[in-house]
Amino acid sequence: MSSILTNNSAMVALQTLRSINKNLAMTQSQISTGKTVGSAKDNAAVWAISKVMEADVKGFQSISDSLSLGESTVAVAQNAAETISDLLTDIKGKIVNAQESNVDRNKIQDDINVLRDQITAVAGAAQFNGLNLLSNRENTADTGTVQVLSSLDRASDGTVGISYIDVSKNDLGLEVADYSAGTATAAGSGGSISGALDAASAVALTGAATAPTQTLVIDTVAAGTAVQVNITGAAGTVGAAFNDATRDVSYVARDGDSQADVANALADAFNARVSAAIDDGTLAATSTIAAAVTVAGTGVATITFTGETGTGNNFSLQAVETVGVSQGGGLEDLAGIDVTTDAGAESALGDIEGLIQTAIDAAADFGSVRGRIETQSEFISNLTDSLKSGIGALVDADMEAASARLQALQVQQQLGVQALSIANSAPQTILSLFRG
Structure with a gap:
């Protein structure tokens, strides 16, 4: 039955065209934004997960900066400790020379004093951004350890904790205890x-x-x-x-x-x-x-x-x-070394061994912590990349599939327009029934 009041074919064609246009708009949005889930209305659960992960990525990027700062600080301290160790080794050579009785011990002592002043200069300059890990002479708590932010730890219940890498100071100053x-x-x-x-x-x-x-x-x-x-x-x-x-x-x-x-x-x-x-x-x-x-x-x-x-x-x-x-400083005994006498030269030989070991231990400690920070920094970098890949797997659009779908929908749109045109022209055939 044909009707000039209700065109069912046109309504079906119009609904089909609307559906095609909606899918076409969605596909075009995915192509332009690169995302299948661009807002919460697209997929609330996936969108929420992706936003939490994006927040974690931003946090890990800040942690990476913290680790870089910490590594630089420890590297300065390590290099300074190694330099001081070398200078102490030079002083040991001078002390060994002073064991002979027919040498100018006063001149040797002058050389030792110069090296000692150089150690003081190195220890004082071993700071990065105002933090010197070779100085630890305060009586207050929480001054002997520096914490480097190393990780964000998200528990299964959603709570977030913070992890640190502790860096212990190693005092290599020459100050004498009072x-x-x-x-x-x-x-x-x-x-x-x-x-x-x-x-x-x-x-x-x-x-x-x-x-x-x-x-x-x-x-x-x-x-x-x-x-x-x-x-x-x-x-x-x-x-x-x-x-x-x-x-x-x-x-x-x-x-x-x-x-x-x-x-x-x-x-x-x-x-x-x-x-x-x-x-x-x-x-x-x-x-x-x-x-x-x-x-x-x-x-x-x-x-x-x-x-x-x-x-x-x-x-x-x-x-x-x-x-x-x-x-006093960790090397305070160096201030008392005096090789101008037999007794002083003999005593200095025993003292210098302990001082060298102190500097070596400090350099080794800093080197160990520096290696840990480097490892953590590399891990954070890889973890950030993995999180980004995971977010992409959740919300990124498959561009090849979207491109193919766009072409198909464009063809469907053209066919839909044509079908709607045909449906709209159907009532025109009723006029032929009234022509004489």
Whole structure:
């Protein structure tokens, strides 16, 4: 049945053409934007996921900048520490030359002073953007470690955490610790130390058939707290050979130090004094005098001091704790090197080995952290690329398919227009029924 009021064919053709035009507009939008999901109305779930991932990409790009800054800072410190190590090695050569009695030790000392000044200059200049990792002399907490932002960690529940790479400072300054700035605490007062040597008076290690021992326990650590072990002995005894008159067996804790760090520093200083006494013949090479460290699972460190066997080989030890001390530099012993005398030249030879090791350890620490930062930086770069690829897989348009679909829709549009034209002309045939 034909009707001049309702043209069903035209309505069908019009609906088809509208659908074709809608798909054509969508395809043209995908081609122009390059995205199948350009807004939340296209696919709300995929759009939301892509936006979260895009936010993470932006965050990782900022982290990459942070890692680059951190790597540059550590690289400066590493290079400076290696330079200082080389300069200390040069000083060692000068000290070795000073062991001869027929050399101009004053001239050698002048050369050492020049190298020492150069070390000070290098340590002072080893800063990047105002941060010097070769200086750590503050008594406040959280100054001995620098945190480099390294990652954003998104949990399954959507919460985001932050990860850091900790960079510990390694002080290579020459400043001398100022004990006068601190306040000595009473022995046995329950401070940072305990054990037999934390007593009101010196504790004797009396030579006997069995080597005697005494202990010092490092219970807690606070920056600016100094622990000094005084060594005394009567004239003619082994104690007199290395009486402590210059605070050589002492250590000032820095921020970031553990109980083990303090205990090992004290033990190393004590053993160095013993080695020097053995080298100059004051103590026999078979001497049992030594200090050893053990660390409990809780972190508490115990130093066990062992004495000498044999009657008359007596000496005494006493630990003194001082709070509020102004720390010296990590190479403070370099300031006391003086090769103008026989005793000074001989003592300097032992001291320089420890100083060189300090600089080497610092350079190694910085090198290790720098390698970790480089690895993390490369990982973040690859992760960012992967996230971008994932976002693209979710929202990017398949341009080949879109191009083919565009051509097909353009043909369909033309056919739809033609079909609508035919449908609209159908009522015209009704006029022929009324012509005579």
